[in-house]
Amino acid sequence: PLPAEKAKIRDGVIRAFSEMYRLEGRDFPSGVGEAEYRRRMELSYPIHPELFDRLFGDWSTLDKFQRTRGVLRFMALAISQLWQRGDQSLLIMPGNLPMDSGALVSEMKKYLEEGWDPVIKSDVDGENALPIRIDKDNKHFGRISATRRAARTVYMGSAPRPDGSRGVDIKSVVLGCVQPGEPVGQFADALKKLSGQATHLYVDGAQYWYSLQPNVTRIAADRAASNYADHDADHEIQRRLLAAGDRGAFVGVHVFPEGSGDVPDEDDGVRLVVLAPTSVHIPNAPDSPAVLEAAALLAQRSAGPRLHRNVLVFVAASGPRLDELRTAARSHLAWKSVSEEAEALNLTPHQQRQASSKLAETNETVNSRIEETFVHVLTPKTAPGTAEIEWQVTKPSGSGSLAQRVANKLQSEEKLITAYGGVRVRMDLDRVPLWSKDGDIRISALWSAYTDHPYMARLASFDVLALAISNGTASTNWEAETFAYADAKEGDTWFGVTHNTHVDPVRSGWLIRPDAVLPEDPADDATGGDDPDGWEPEDGDGGGGGSAGTGKSARPNGGTRTGPGGTAAEDPAGPGRFYARFGLDSVRGIRQLEEIMTNVTNHLGAAVKITVEIEAESAEGFDDRVQRVAIENAQQLGAQAVEFE
DSSP: OOOHHHHHHHHHHHHHHHHHHHHTGGGSOTTTTSHHHHHHHHHHTTBOHHHHHHHHHTGGGSTTOOHHHHHHHHHHHHHHHHHHHTOOOSSBOGGGSOTTOHHHHHHHHTTSOSOHHHHIIIIISSTTOHHHHHHHHOHHHHTTTHHHHHHHHHHHTOSOOTTSOOOEEHHHHHHTTOOTTSOTHHHHHHHHHHHTTOSSEEEETTEEEEOSSOOTHHHHHHHHHHTOOHHHHHHHHHHHHHHOOOOTTOSEEEESOSSGGGSOOOSSSOEEEEOOTTSOBOTTOTTOHHHHHHHHHHHEETTEEOSOGGGEEEEEEBHHHHHHHHHHHHHHHHHHHHHHTTTTTTOOHHHHHHHHHHHHHHHHHHHHHHHHHEEEEEEEEOOTTOOOOEEEEEOOOSSSSHHHHHHHHHHHTTSSBSOOOHHHHHHHHHHTTOOOTTSEEEHHHHHHHHHHOTTSOOBSSHHHHHHHHHHHHTOTTHHHHSOEEESEEETTEEEEEEOSSOOOOOTTOEEEOHHHHSOSSGGGGOOOSSOTTSOOOOTTOOOSTTEEEEETTOOOSOSSOBOGGGOBOOOOOOOSOOOOOOOOOTTTHHHHHHHHHHHTGGGSOSOOOOOOOOOOOOTTOOOHHHHHHHHHHHHHTTOSOOOOO
């Protein structure tokens, strides 16, 4: 039995492994997070049960391998080598075995057919082995020797079995490598990268193993390097982006335009332009190729200056990730050609399955690389009266196609608006200002202002404006906050003036500022009659439904309200207290609060009290650092009460 101190260390190690297997269960074989596997770890400590499974389950079936004596001899050599090297691993695992040790490799080769020595030195472990080179070239792998440990684990699972099967599945590879505190996913990623370059590593679905017979990886690698150039990779990337059906909130997606003529200058809605890989974005660089190309497309159309400059947004590639994307695309094209030419290449059924497996794997890799590469969204912004463009840069978010992810992010930041209100339209009209001297504006001119000028809100389409106008005319407080609508205008006369109800606006219609449609003299209102609004339309006004055809002088619906029979009615005293509660989004909270201040509290006078209440939950619980930072910051900002529970 172990001394008490060492037993305590053993229990801590096993507890850490068991907790990792339980929390990351999807990445490990089923059952390893259960109590039975924990008991196996206790009995086999300091050797991991997976190593015993490989030795007793795979290697012991070999003719020359003696089940008990062979395992003991193998483990004695392995432990001796690890001890001499000062290995600090928590357990002895397949991924820790020093396959570059002459003594250990010689012991293993005794039970296998001839020819494994060059395979081990090139594809498994050794001074110049491929896994070590991959770890050196990829720092996130190299920090934990992920590729080398994964290769060792696969080699331990490569012994042929009596039923002819061989190999180890990806979850068992991870089980034989990872220790508590290490990123689990990096071992699987490293193995996939290795399988794309190793000459003797085979893949069949999720099964991996080494073989003396070279695989078709070398053929695919040679073709990727010699048969396909960057322009072939770019064409494949373009094809995939065009094939993505979901355009999000955009009316069009234009992928890799070769010039301004490839991007229409139309006002039907906002368009996404995916800049070609030659125009990568360099953050914080004024001469970023992406910014220069986007500015050129924004300035010109096919025949002259671009008119509608507020309906284009751009997305560009990240330079450091572009090479990885192109490499993945060339690899996919190479595997596609190998798979299509399987008969001509005289591939065995096994090699055909490998080609199909690698084709599916590289297909997923290209898709994920596209998502990781096109991460810079550029939107133009100007100030009224200035021509200088400020390029605002953000990153896509959410899931779905590139267009959908870009739309999601821009919508969250209100750089692409799919739902607008009448109050916001009125604020835009007053801010610029856009009203004519008559206090009106043609809707086509208003839509042109939204589509042409980057200082305006970027509405996704005319339908967004139409719904906002209808929302504004239906407001019960339209006189103070929004506007009226007219079907037409001839001279200084509006026809079909509408308010207090929804409308179906058309581009030829008009918006009218309330003070232009309300009477100048409040006494004009006391005309009597049963009309609920206290006014009667003049001859030719039309009537009913809150609509009237009227000239400027016949400004209806204003002044003092009248009761039945034309007598002035006393307005009853209104309520003296207002209360509202809003739920703020964690991303758009500042902008939402600004809108609440502008559109609600500014109308309520000086006696307004605003309280901000924050409630957050975490299924895992908040750690000490988060609690300390949140409490200290809240107290410094004047929080009246703050606590965790």
